Amino acid sequence: MELVAGIDAGTQSLKVVVYDPEGRSLVASASAPLQLTSAADGSREQRPADWVTALHACFAAIDPAVRSRIAALAVSGQQHGFVPVDAAGEVLAPAKLWCDTSTSAECVQIMDAAGGTARTIALAGNPVLAGYTASKLPWTKTHRPDAYARLATILLPHDYLNFVLTGERFCEYGDASGTGWLDVRTRTWSAELLHATDPQRDLADCLPRIAATEEMFGITPAAAAALGLPASVKVAVGGGDNMMAAVGTGCVVPGRLVMSLGTSGTLFAFSDTPVVDPAGAWAAFCSSTGGWLPLICTMNCTVVTGQVADAFGFSSREGDRHLQATPPGADGLVMLPFLNGERTPDLPQGKGVLAGLDTTNMTPAHIYRAAMEGATYALKYGYDAFVGAGMQFERIVLTGGGSNNAQWRQLVADVFGLPVDVPAQSEGAAFGAALQALWALGHGRGDAASIADVADRHVALDPLRSARPDTARAEAYATAYARFLRHLDAITPLYRG
Known part of the structure; x- marks a missing residue:
């Protein structure tokens, strides 16, 4: 076969x-x-x-x-x-x-x-x-x-x-x-x-x-x-x-929202018409399947949690115990995780900022949580632009290396207030490329199936890795996200040149 x-x-x-x-x-x-x-x-x-x-x-x-x-x-x-x-x-x-x-x-x-x-x-x-x-x-x-x-x-x-x-x-x-x-x-x-x-x-x-x-x-x-x-x-x-992750997660029809937690963080949704923002709040890309893929990109995601883990001498795999040992909001610690500069928000000369340090939260566990929360809040900042433009979503499909972390999946559900699903195939981009090859091969042989048909047939969700929002935690994260935005407003003039 x-x-x-x-x-x-x-x-x-x-x-x-x-x-x-x-x-x-x-x-x-x-x-x-x-x-x-x-x-x-x-x-x-x-x-x-x-x-x-x-x-x-x-x-x-x-x-x-x-x-x-x-x-x-x-x-x-x-x-x-x-x-x-x-x-x-x-x-x-x-x-x-x-x-x-x-x-x-x-x-x-x-x-x-x-x-x-x-x-x-x-x-x-x-x-x-x-x-x-x-x-x-x-x-x-x-x-x-x-x-x-x-x-x-x-x-x-x-x-x-x-x-x-x-x-x-x-x-x-x-x-x-x-x-x-x-x-x-x-x-x-x-x-x-x-x-x-x-x-x-x-x-x-x-x-x-x-x-x-x-x-x-x-x-x-x-x-x-x-x-x-x-x-x-x-x-x-x-x-x-x-674009390939969109195929690999089934984001090839309108109404789907995908979040990728990799070295960079991305949010994207399929559209069958161009979705251009006059202020450039998101990337108005074409999809690789004949449609469009409005996209939010942050330049700092798993790279930040990885660097924090390296700095304190533990593996990212050990991060869960640090998250479990600290509360939502990291006891007031805020990280603006712009280690590589940043695209969303648009601060290419930005630097990482750690704010709110005190005698109770200056610990590796708090800093690791602040890094993961900061990377997630940056994506929430972009998501707010989507919602402000009238886009509506009922759930998030999560992919990328960060999707393998149960704590991060729950964090996303709580911060965004949406159910989170994870595809059975975790390597969304590589799997999407395989499906694109499968579709093109069939098309060349006269198969009339669309790329959406192929994705619907082969993209499955893993019910054991789903997460649903928790009301109490969601309220705590909403407070912490507002704190993140205040610090973002404060440091933006420093890096805007």
Whole structure:
């Protein structure tokens, strides 16, 4: 029986899952860690060669008999990254990532050249925010002029892995939305924003073509041999990690709200029409399934709880006992967890702040709770913008590494006042990529099933990991969230420049 595979190239690791559509079960999975290079100017970079090495390691860890049955695969990748490639396909510099805030000044320059923030949103549906691909081009022109001069193609991380697999340079609408150049209403590149990014060069010549959702590509003989895959394997277009997580959690029809607790935190909901905020309160992205995916992104989530655990010498797995030992609101301790700067709220130069320390709450347990609460409150801040725009939701589907933590699941239910469900397949982005590959494979064979049909058939919830709001705790968190907002208001002028 045929199998499908999903690849998720994240910030901390690359994962591969292999799914059996007939048995509706994962038959294999593997993960390999990735290193992140950081600098004091806010740079966050990785070597694309490391992604390829991790990809090889993951497939090598999967039984050859399983690999021989894979018929199709797709790639999910961290959004916004910039992989500069020359005409021969060689990578010219390290990839600047989504969490890179060294280009915040270039964001302002691009939007000023386009006529301001409001005009930028009018052109593309989104402002150019820190971390978006567009701002990385003028930065590269200034700081890596040789690489910029030789630049032939602008690839996103997921695009680059597709290039490694197929030898072809293409992108897709969902991930392309995160560049800052795609007009999400018309699904076309904005010539004005490309010109504003570099008036001396036609960057349109460097953009890969946008592939249709249903397209499939052949794997190269070299890639098939390196990964131990059949030469007949088909490669679907895949997409950005949030877009693939939407597929993997069933967020492919209106009314679904998904929260991803990973290195970054995200909230997104499917829409069958563009959902653009004139003030840019959320990212008005396209989905990778033919619709749109309004999205809130925070740049600091599990990375914050992980750093606190490291600082105090305990594992994140031990975090539950610290949460159980402390009350909601951390006895007045507040953390603004902006260790990587922040996108929501829009504070790219922001720093982490710990406030409200006293003799009773200056403990590792309180600080760990404050970190988890702060990461959750930042997402609540974005959720409030969704609700303020009239969006309504009845429940939250939780995915990402943080969804494996029972305490965090309950915290989300209590803070948001909504029931929380968790899919049976915890690797939402990798699983979503596998389902996208399954759908595209069937489509190519004449199957009329929609991506929503495929998701409905294969995405299941785990009832043992559901959480429901507790009224008493919800009231305590509401008080603590109001305290968080007061501190946010107080520190915002310090980091707005």
